[in-house]
Amino acid sequence: MTRGESPAHKEGCSAAPPVLELQDLAISYFTRAGELRVVPRLSVSLGHGEALGLVGESGCGKSTVALAVVRYLGRAGRVVGGRILFEGRDMAAMGAAELSALRGRRIAMVYQDPMASLNPVMTVGRQLMEVPMAHEGLGRPDARERALRMLDEVKLSDPAMLDRYPHQLSGGQQQRIVIAMALIAEPALLILDEPTTGLDVTVEAAVLDLVRELRRRHNSAILYISHNLGTVVRVCDRVGVMYGGELVEEGAIRQVFGNPHHPYTRGLLDCLPTLGRDKHTAPLRPIPGQVGSLRARPPGCGFALRCTHVDPARCVTVPIPVEPVADDPGHRVQCLRAAELGRWQRPRRVAPGTAAGPPQPIVLAVGGLRKVYRAGRGVLGGGGTLIRALDDVRLSAPRGTTLAIVGESGCGKSTLARVLTGLEAATAGSVTLDGEEIGNTLVDDRPIALKRKLQMVFQNPDSTLNPSHTVGYAVGRALRRLRGVPREAAARQVGRLLEVVKLAPELAGHKPHQLSGGQKQRVAIARALAGDPEIVVADEPVSALDVSVQAAIVNLLSELQRTRGVTLVFISHDLSVVRYVADHVAVMYLGRVAEVGPVEAVFAPPYHPYTEALLSAVPVPDPDDQRSRILLEGTLPSATEVLRGCPFATRCPRKLGPVCDETPPPEQEPARGHRIACHIPLEELSRLARV
Amino acid sequence: MTPPTVETAVEAAVGPAVELSRAGRIPRRLRVWARRVARVVESTPATIGVAIVLAWVLVALLAPVLAPYPPNTTDPLALASPTPSRAHWLGTDHHGRDILSRIVWGARTVLTVAPLAVLGAAALGSLWGLSAGYYRGVVDLVLSRASDIVLTFPVIILYMIVLATFGSSALNIILVLTVTKAPIIGRIVRGLTLDLREREYVAAAKLRGESALYVMLVEILPNARGPLLVDMCLRMGYTIVLIGALGFLGIGLPPPDPDWGGMVRDTYGMMSVWPHMALYPCAAISSLVIGFNLLAVGLRELALRD
Numbered sequence: 001m002t003r004g005e006s007p008a009h010k011e012g013c014s015a016a017p018p019v020l021e022l023q024d025l026a027i028s029y030f031t032r033a034g035e036l037r038v039v040p041r042l043s044v045s046l047g048h049g050e051a052l053g054l055v056g057e058s059g060c061g062k063s064t065v066a067l068a069v070v071r072y073l074g075r076a077g078r079v080v081g082g083r084i085l086f087e088g089r090d091m092a093a094m095g096a097a098e099l100s101a102l103r104g105r106r107i108a109m110v111y112q113d114p115m116a117s118l119n120p121v122m123t124v125g126r127q128l129m130e131v132p133m134a135h136e137g138l139g140r141p142d143a144r145e146r147a148l149r150m151l152d153e154v155k156l157s158d159p160a161m162l163d164r165y166p167h168q169l170s171g172g173q174q175q176r177i178v179i180a181m182a183l184i185a186e187p188a189l190l191i192l193d194e195p196t197t198g199l200d201v202t203v204e205a206a207v208l209d210l211v212r213e214l215r216r217r218h219n220s221a222i223l224y225i226s227h228n229l230g231t232v233v234r235v236c237d238r239v240g241v242m243y244g245g246e247l248v249e250e251g252a253i254r255q256v257f258g259n260p261h262h263p264y265t266r267g268l269l270d271c272l273p274t275l276g277r278d279k280h281t282a283p284l285r286p287i288p289g290q291v292g293s294l295r296a297r298p299p300g301c302g303f304a305l306r307c308t309h310v311d312p313a314r315c316v317t318v319p320i321p322v323e324p325v326a327d328d329p330g331h332r333v334q335c336l337r338a339a340e341l342g343r344w345q346r347p348r349r350v351a352p353g354t355a356a357g358p359p360q361p362i363v364l365a366v367g368g369l370r371k372v373y374r375a376g377r378g379v380l381g382g383g384g385t386l387i388r389a390l391d392d393v394r395l396s397a398p399r400g401t402t403l404a405i406v407g408e409s410g411c412g413k414s415t416l417a418r419v420l421t422g423l424e425a426a427t428a429g430s431v432t433l434d435g436e437e438i439g440n441t442l443v444d445d446r447p448i449a450l451k452r453k454l455q456m457v458f459q460n461p462d463s464t465l466n467p468s469h470t471v472g473y474a475v476g477r478a479l480r481r482l483r484g485v486p487r488e489a490a491a492r493q494v495g496r497l498l499e500v501v502k503l504a505p506e507l508a509g510h511k512p513h514q515l516s517g518g519q520k521q522r523v524a525i526a527r528a529l530a531g532d533p534e535i536v537v538a539d540e541p542v543s544a545l546d547v548s549v550q551a552a553i554v555n556l557l558s559e560l561q562r563t564r565g566v567t568l569v570f571i572s573h574d575l576s577v578v579r580y581v582a583d584h585v586a587v588m589y590l591g592r593v594a595e596v597g598p599v600e601a602v603f604a605p606p607y608h609p610y611t612e613a614l615l616s617a618v619p620v621p622d623p624d625d626q627r628s629r630i631l632l633e634g635t636l637p638s639a640t641e642v643l644r645g646c647p648f649a650t651r652c653p654r655k656l657g658p659v660c661d662e663t664p665p666p667e668q669e670p671a672r673g674h675r676i677a678c679h680i681p682l683e684e685l686s687r688l689a690r691v
Numbered sequence: 692m693t694p695p696t697v698e699t700a701v702e703a704a705v706g707p708a709v710e711l712s713r714a715g716r717i718p719r720r721l722r723v724w725a726r727r728v729a730r731v732v733e734s735t736p737a738t739i740g741v742a743i744v745l746a747w748v749l750v751a752l753l754a755p756v757l758a759p760y761p762p763n764t765t766d767p768l769a770l771a772s773p774t775p776s777r778a779h780w781l782g783t784d785h786h787g788r789d790i791l792s793r794i795v796w797g798a799r800t801v802l803t804v805a806p807l808a809v810l811g812a813a814a815l816g817s818l819w820g821l822s823a824g825y826y827r828g829v830v831d832l833v834l835s836r837a838s839d840i841v842l843t844f845p846v847i848i849l850y851m852i853v854l855a856t857f858g859s860s861a862l863n864i865i866l867v868l869t870v871t872k873a874p875i876i877g878r879i880v881r882g883l884t885l886d887l888r889e890r891e892y893v894a895a896a897k898l899r900g901e902s903a904l905y906v907m908l909v910e911i912l913p914n915a916r917g918p919l920l921v922d923m924c925l926r927m928g929y930t931i932v933l934i935g936a937l938g939f940l941g942i943g944l945p946p947p948d949p950d951w952g953g954m955v956r957d958t959y960g961m962m963s964v965w966p967h968m969a970l971y972p973c974a975a976i977s978s979l980v981i982g983f984n985l986l987a988v989g990l991r992e993l994a995l996r997d
Contacts, residue, residue, distance in 0.1 A: 032733065423894055443897050451900050458891035466892040468913035474892075481899040527895065 017088030019189050019221040020069065021045040026081030027061070027068050027245075037297075038064050039245035041082070043322070046189070051215060051222035053232035053253075055268075056242035057546035059291050062225045064245075066191050069223070070103055087188065105135040108182035108220075112194040114174035117181075118166040124177050125162025131184045150180040153217070154210060170635070172203035176210065183218055190220045196231060200408035201573065202632045205617035208234040209631065227546065229268060230619025233257065238330075241265045244291070244302030247322070251331030254623040261325055261338040263307045270347065271551035273580035274620055275603065279558045282347050284580065286552035290516050301335070309337050346622070360398035363567050364420075364535055369393040369429035369439065371415050371591075375640070385640045389415040391591040393429070397535075397584065402561065402568040404582035404599070406575060406614075410636070412591035413571045417539045420569065421456050422446055433535065452482045452531035459540035461520035465512040471498070471523050472508030475530060482531030501526045501556060518549035525556065529564070537569040542577060554581055575618050579603055584673075587611050590637065590647035597674030606685035608676045609654040616691045627691045646679065654680060730993060737989020740924075743982030751798040758792035762949045773965055782967045784958050790968065793949040794975045800950055801979070804861055804868075805930045811869030813876050813923050817915075820880025821907040825888055835881070838874030846871055846933075847940070854942045861944055864937065868930060879922050883915040890914075917994045924987035928980040935976045951976050 027039040039061045046052050054062045067073050069084055071091060084091040086102065094102070103109075111117055119127055128150060129143035138146065144162070151161055154176040166174055175195060182190055192211065196204040212235055215222055224235050232239050233253055240250040241262065249262040260266045267287040277284070289306040298304055300316040307315070314336055325331040326339065371390035390412045397403035405413045418424040420431060422443030431439030433453060438446065458464040465474055475497055476490040485493060495505030501522040512520055521541060528536050538557065542550040558581060561568055572578050578585055579599065586596040587608060595608035602611060616630045634651040637643060646652070649660040656679050665677045668685075676685065731737045750757060759780075760766070765787040766779070775782040781790040823834040853867050887893065888911060896910050937943040938952020951972040958968035 421898060423897065443900075448900055451898060454898075456895070456898055458894065460891060464891045464895065466910055466914065478899050481901065524895075531899070
């Protein structure tokens, strides 16, 4: 079955009712402050064997819809209008017994955090066998047989897996088990709510491929919920874009992502960094404003306040109907002006340009950096195992440029940030800032001038600002400490600094809980800029933000770099963002640098095999994406193991042989400043296809 | 005429947007507090708790007005029949002292000693827990074992020794309660600190060169206040019971000041004949303890809602 061509949803084609049909569904949460209509009206249907993706930013109501389908809204939530039909039967009319017979058997769910779905005190096997035993009355041996078959399908063929406990599995394996549990009863409908959000990109790619393959085999209909537009493309035929609880656009993947009609869909696609965009050639266009309060929803279009195409006379006064797009059957959009907007142009994938400007002096240099933790140490410091978080890391950053550190969880990128900023001391090696050695000095022992030079922006907007302090205090305190600004003058400068990060100076009186995630991150940037730093280390500064906000923050960082000449050390797991912001990239794997070089060089052959796999795993919301996918098999060696050879050897799809396991890979230099640590000859790496 | 903008169109449709920083005549700080107090009403246990505690606070404050007699005057006429009567609503004790007046005046004692002891314990315990949780390692080891030692010591015996040695006075009771309660609060604060010290705003404070004391008191402690407040309310209840027990054991506040525990001790021998003499002070202790416990339950409930 090709994407978007599923016959089931073509009208009049089949007599069987769709697996799931939502008719004018309306959902409210009843809070202390009154009723909150999170989903005003939503209609969608899902045919047999079809996969529908619901995408949208946080708070758009996509998970609420999924919970409503299985009637798990909790005490505060209630369906206040419309109908939910499962195989033609109204779910609202079903009793508790009927519902519980449906759940797990006919409707199965997979949630974001696999550890929360698995019982930690039961073996995986028992949990898997429980499903057919409870729902179909199967005996133990038969159930075990089924569980083994299912394990095979999710590519965990080892029968010993059945006797493991959830904590003994990796995150990707856990999610596979949860998917196996969901599919073991052959449900008619499988609901996947952000199933890969907590996983690394290479693991995510494997899970998505698995879902797609299983879908073909089991013919379950899939309702796939995600904030990531790229993952939807890999799993679904159709996609619905949600904003403010409404389905603003719906259609086949090709229709919606290839020819988006709603301004919000277009905005999402425009502000998404993709592997072909960088800050010099194709700047991101963030969606202005932020998701508005549900309480102040205008009667018309919920997106009106952020829309660049809004017509105040029409868009906000009357409810907007969902209308089919002319000449595009199956494509529906909820926008009065959709037909007037003209065809959308995908941001061009530009040919990588050559590095602009004259070479700058190196401001930050890292050499032979090693950080070893001792785990399980006794009180007096004896015993314990060694964890090599950083191993012989060599990097350098020219002044005023962005050095991105990219890698999956556990690769040591955050440890590197902590060592650079002095929150931890290096075990060996050197870090020099303007020629001054700082690697072994903890932040408390660094002189104030050095603290000023090196500041940090953190990952989690909810923990980066002290909830007890106002914005003005947080930024003002940094000014007073780092620059010795007197209290009265600090108050004035806070306002100016807030303007630099494009916030209203009035926000100085606000506490963090009154701010959105993006605003908090801007305050954190203002705080870091207070001392006029030379280097800002940003540890995943946008990974917790919605895409429309992420684009604005990324642009802000780039702009500040241009205007203030700040050197950025940008740590991220997201290759698209890195491609966009970075001038130089270091790809890290298990505490070592696998590949480092100018961004155009790293993102083009010759690749390190790990870089190649990472790049091929990045989900891209482009229906015409033709990249070949390299799936990584094998397991990550534990950080406590002493590795003699290449750390990537256990998972490398291009492994040469025993040499990879036994000899440390040589460093090859295809061009000045571009280093690849790999045994494979350069000529061969250069012949790799571009991904 | 200017064409309508989106904002004006939306405003026309849904009314003006709520302004975040409305400059009112009431100072901001005051409004914030008013809002916080108003939120207590959202929890039924908290409301009842506040009502009981506030009622007792009022009784204590207005004792000279409310009490029908001075607490220590005896009424020889009542000795014949000390049971509740029109002259003595709750009756008199075996000396002919009015029980109602003694309970009212006794509220003053207990509501001075208990809060001071709990505040002292909270201050000492917070410093204790902050240091242990922030520095970890050897500091934590020493402080935690020290608090274990204090906690393993039989409290009542400790009180008897201390109060017998230094004499029984309100100050000594407060001091001894402070020292023995501090480790419990210290443990709670230590646990919170271990978590809060890993927050990114603590790292940010270190990056701008803040002292350890600043980080502990300004960055960490304010964010531990929720659980701390709940525990202080619970601790108030326990402390009131303990003060009652001390009074009952005869090592409470020195006579003749009315003390609820002492009132029970003086009269429990006559329980079979005149139960009211001991039961009314007991009821006073219980109601105040229940008040603080309900307040603690309610505060926890409100904290969980956020």
